[in-house]
Amino acid sequence: MPHVQEPKLIAGNANQPLAQAIARRMSMHRGKKMGLVEARVERFNDGEIFVEVYENVRGEDMYIIQPTSNPANDNLMELLIMCDALRRSSAARITAVIPYFGYARQDRRTKARTPISAKLVANMLVSAGVERVLTMDLHAAQIQGFFDIPVDNLYASPIFALDIANQFRDRLDDLMIVSPDVGGVARARELAKRLNAPLSIVDKRREKPGEIAEMTVIGNVKGKVALIVDDMCDTAGTLCKAAEVLMENGAKEVHSYISHGVMSGPAVERVTKSVMKSLVITDTIAPTKAILDAPNIRVVPTAPIFAQAILNIWNGTSVSSLFEQDTLGPIYDGMYAAE
Structure with missing residues (x-):
């Protein structure tokens, strides 16, 4: 060579x-x-x-x-x-x-x-x-x-851990890392270990693709600042629904950390109107103007x-x-x- x-x-x-x-x-x-x-x-x-x-x-x-x-x-x-x-x-x-x-x-x-x-x-x-x-x-x-x-x-989890330690520096004891489905538990657990935070899971059951029939929170999120962690957000339907369910179960705030912001179709509008206080994505996918203009979406560099x-x-x-x-x-x- x-x-x-x-x-x-x-x-x-x-x-x-x-x-x-x-x-x-x-x-x-x-x-x-x-x-x-x-x-x-x-x-x-x-x-x-x-x-x-x-x-x-x-x-x-x-x-x-x-x-x-x-x-x-x-x-x-x-x-x-x-x-x-x-x-x-x-x-x-x-x-x-x-x-x-x-x-x-x-x-x-x-x-x-x-x-x-x-x-x-x-x-x-x-x-x-x-x-x-x-x-x-x-x-x-x-x-x-x-x-x-x-x-x-x-x-992305070490980048997210740095960001979380900075953004929530005064509330680290209140954090609860949340996996939006059973399949993402390993990813969420890895971030929870980095932050020495507890872990919760949102168990979802689908009747057909793209449609969520039922969501159940496994773990006590009452009074917690819930951080949903996942690898991608496509249409944001599942993410926004999970945030609603967490708030219904007593979470104080809900934020999301997603590696890849696919953000198809109505995703930006859904996130903007959702109960989530913030959605943090990386720039692995070039963010659109709508993403950059959204008040509760933030992009961290890779x-x-x-x-x-x-x-x-x-x-x-x-x-x-x-x-x-x-x-x-x-x-x-x-x-x-x-x-």
Whole structure:
């Protein structure tokens, strides 16, 4: 493998602001300007995607920053075609930085004659030439096993823990971490351990997809500041209903911390009108103007952790060190300094 001088970043159209923020953070760490590789990623009139890379990438360690968020199929095809362009241009190594991994909810066969689309996407990425994947909060941890290449799965929980310790510094003893369903208990428990807070669960039963029949709170939330923790918020129906049920069960306040703000359809309007005092999401998916203008939605940055993870991969050092708040705190430059 040729000697690699510097890591090089290239981005699709899915989340240009995050890609530029990662490049700025890496410039700061490296003490030299690191911009995005110049490229043209556009569509023909019939919707076909075309990619042209303007810089020489022969022998370079390339990082493609592209979440596969809405429109998922277009963004996925952009990622695959960019990878093919780099591979055919003799890049030494191609890492797909996928802050939000689309199709992750289709990680198993829920009934007869259904696909496992997450596995199909994994196969497509490897076939296109991806040699490593860097992502955040996969919907299901076993998706890492769908790949026969290294997968680094970052977690939003240490970032959330820093934010919570800052936002609720005077009320840490009143906090109750809440999982909105039984499937998310491991994620919620991990954050509860970081904050030394108790854990509660909202058990939901569906009669059909998208429709919630009944919700039951497991655990005593009376007088507590409830923090709902989940990996994604799509239409926000379940989230807003869970907040109502928690308030009905005596919670003093309800806030939510969600890794990926998919925020489809009526999601922003629902959150704005809900009993939730705040919804905190990351910028793994580019926030829309409606999200940025919403009075009770706040976006926390992921560029610092992604920039450091890319540098660690390039240097051959530990990525798992970023799972600890002690390591992550300095990376966030005192943004969440404890008082």
